[in-house]
Amino acid sequence: MNVLELTALVALISAAAGFLGALTGLGGGVIITPAMVLLLGIDLHYAIGATLVSVIATSSGAAAAYVREGFSNIRIGMFLEIATTVGAVFGAFAAARISASALGVVFGVVLLYSAWLSSRTRGAPPADQPDDPLAVRLRLSGSYPSPQGPKHYKVGGVKTGFSLMFVAGTLSGLLGIGSGAVKVIAMDRAMRLPFKVSTTTSNFMIGVTAAASAGVYLNRGYIDPGLTMPVVLGVLAGSVMGARLLAGARPKALRRVFGLVVAVLAIEMIYSGLTGKL
Amino acid sequence: MGRAPISDQQVDEIIGALLRYGVILSAAVVALGGVWYLIQYGTTVPNYRVFLGEPKEVRSIGAIVGGVAGFQCRGIIQFGLVLLIATPVARVAFSVAAFALQRDNTYVAITLIVLAVLLFSLLIMH
Numbered sequence: 238m239n240v241l242e243l244t245a246l247v248a249l250i251s252a253a254a255g256f257l258g259a260l261t262g263l264g265g266g267v268i269i270t271p272a273m274v275l276l277l278g279i280d281l282h283y284a285i286g287a288t289l290v291s292v293i294a295t296s297s298g299a300a301a302a303y304v305r306e307g308f309s310n311i312r313i314g315m316f317l318e319i320a321t322t323v324g325a326v327f328g329a330f331a332a333a334r335i336s337a338s339a340l341g342v343v344f345g346v347v348l349l350y351s352a353w354l355s356s357r358t359r360g361a362p363p364a365d366q367p368d369d370p371l372a373v374r375l376r377l378s379g380s381y382p383s384p385q386g387p388k389h390y391k392v393g394g395v396k397t398g399f400s401l402m403f404v405a406g407t408l409s410g411l412l413g414i415g416s417g418a419v420k421v422i423a424m425d426r427a428m429r430l431p432f433k434v435s436t437t438t439s440n441f442m443i444g445v446t447a448a449a450s451a452g453v454y455l456n457r458g459y460i461d462p463g464l465t466m467p468v469v470l471g472v473l474a475g476s477v478m479g480a481r482l483l484a485g486a487r488p489k490a491l492r493r494v495f496g497l498v499v500a501v502l503a504i505e506m507i508y509s510g511l512t513g514k515l
Numbered sequence: 516m517g518r519a520p521i522s523d524q525q526v527d528e529i530i531g532a533l534l535r536y537g538v539i540l541s542a543a544v545v546a547l548g549g550v551w552y553l554i555q556y557g558t559t560v561p562n563y564r565v566f567l568g569e570p571k572e573v574r575s576i577g578a579i580v581g582g583v584a585g586f587q588c589r590g591i592i593q594f595g596l597v598l599l600i601a602t603p604v605a606r607v608a609f610s611v612a613a614f615a616l617q618r619d620n621t622y623v624a625i626t627l628i629v630l631a632v633l634l635f636s637l638l639i640m641h
Contacts (some may be wrong), residue, residue, distance in 0.1 A: 238559075238561075239557065239558050239559060239560050239561075240552075240553065240556050240557050240558070240559055240560070240561050241553055241557035243561055243563075244549075244553060244557075245534070249540060264629065277563075278563075278564050279563040280563055280564060280565060280566040281566075282566045283563050283566060289597050290599060290600065293599050293600060293602070293603060294538055294541075294542070294599055296603075296605075297534040297535075297538050297599075297602050297603060298534070298535070298538045299533045300531075300534050301534040301535035301538070301602045302531070304527045304528075304530050304534070305527060305528055305531040305533040307524070307527060308528075311523075311526070311527070311530070311610070312622065314625050315607075315610060315625055315629065316625055318607075318629045319625060319628050319629055319632075322629055322632040322633060322636075323632055325636075326632060326635070329636075331586070334520070337566075345553070346533075351563070376621075410548075422558065428540050435532065435607075444534070444602070444603035444606070445603040445604075445606070445607060445629065445633070445638070447603075448600050448601075448602075448603045448604055448633055448636075449632055449633055449636050450636070451636075451637075452600070452633070452635075452636030452637035453636055454576070455574060455576075455600070455637075456574055456575065457568065457574075458567075458568030458569035458570075458573075458574050459568075460569065460573070460593070460596060461569055461573075462548070462552070462573055462589045462590075462592035462593040462596065463552060463556070463561065463589065464518060464561075464563060465592070465596055466545055466546075466548070466549040466552065466592050467549070469542070469545055469596070470542060470546060470549065473542055507527060
């Protein structure tokens with residue numbers, strides 16, 4: 238396969254991933270790395286490097302829209318980014334120390350977990366909860382627009398949320414993914430933020446978290462311009478089309494199919510890692 | 516708090532615009548370098564099966580900027596990717612200024628910590 242053919246193939250896979258990611262709201266980054274490794278035989282480090290950069294593109298593009306709509310809580314995002322960026326640098330360092338096989342297994346397990354999460358529907362957070370004293374000190378509570386006017390919410394479990402964010406950052410730096418799933422758990426379950434706020438704030442944080450590991454990746458030579466170019470452009474084109482096609486709607490059947498694809502890739506990654514094929 | 520010279524909503528709008536134009540600009544640079552790269556190397560056979568690591572020219576920000584000055588296609592793509600990576604960093608840097616204008620010292624400190632981690636990773640870590 239020459240450069241032209243490989244570029245076209247990678248761009249096509251990335252566009253499909255970005256398209257499905259935007260339609261299902263799950264982010265397309267998670268399936269690009271396994272697809273490149275398993276289908277095209279690309280080394281895991283190059284695949285992780287390329288995907289990480291594409292994650293910055295989709296997150297920033299989507300965040301631009303969400304921030305203007307007023308759903309993202311910038312104070313919560315900034316505060317938690319301390320944990321995610323430190324975690325990301327830590328994870329990116331760890332990635333260089335861990336063998337491709339072990340990395341593949343960890344990747345597969347995280348993918349499997351994300352697939353399982355995406356198959357469940359999220360329960361509504363309690364209408365009223367006491368504010369965490371730390372949240373009061375940091376003025377984390379906020380409001381978001383609703384048809385009935387601005388709705389106020391309080392913030393709980395700041396310490397637990399912060400610790401979980403460190404884990405999310407580490408996974409992001411280790412695997413070159415956005416770790417949106419872990420971020421949303423930290424904000425949904427621990428801090429009990431409203432659904433829209435946790436989703437958009439998580440997305441807002443992904444770009445900064447990924448930028449923190451990108452510096453380490455760049456210096457270690459994981460980011461190949463020739464390979465990253467079709468991934469970034471493909472994912473961007475795919476996710477813009479996906480967002481245009483279905484503004485906000487998240488069809489359930491499509492979510493299931495996407496979850497299934499992620500699960501199959503996850504198992505394949507774990508198998509390849511365990512049998513030393515990576 | 517008295518009247519802040521910049522409201523939260525204005526901050527949101529500026530951040531939104533910053534992210535949008537950052538992504539558009541970097542995608543354009545990457546596409547430009549990409550077309551050139553394909554014209555120049557399209558028929559060669561790449562090797563991504565074995566991880567060798569990238570050469571020095573595309574690994575540090577200083578060298579990448581030098582590569583753009585030397586009109587190398589891989590350097591131009593990499594420069595576009597660095598612009599993309601710099602987009603969220605610029606967002607954080609702007610937030611420092613915005614919180615400072617709002618005289619919100621706690622958040623100036625929080626944002627400076629995040630900015631320091633980012634700059635450490637991008638510039639100092641070699």
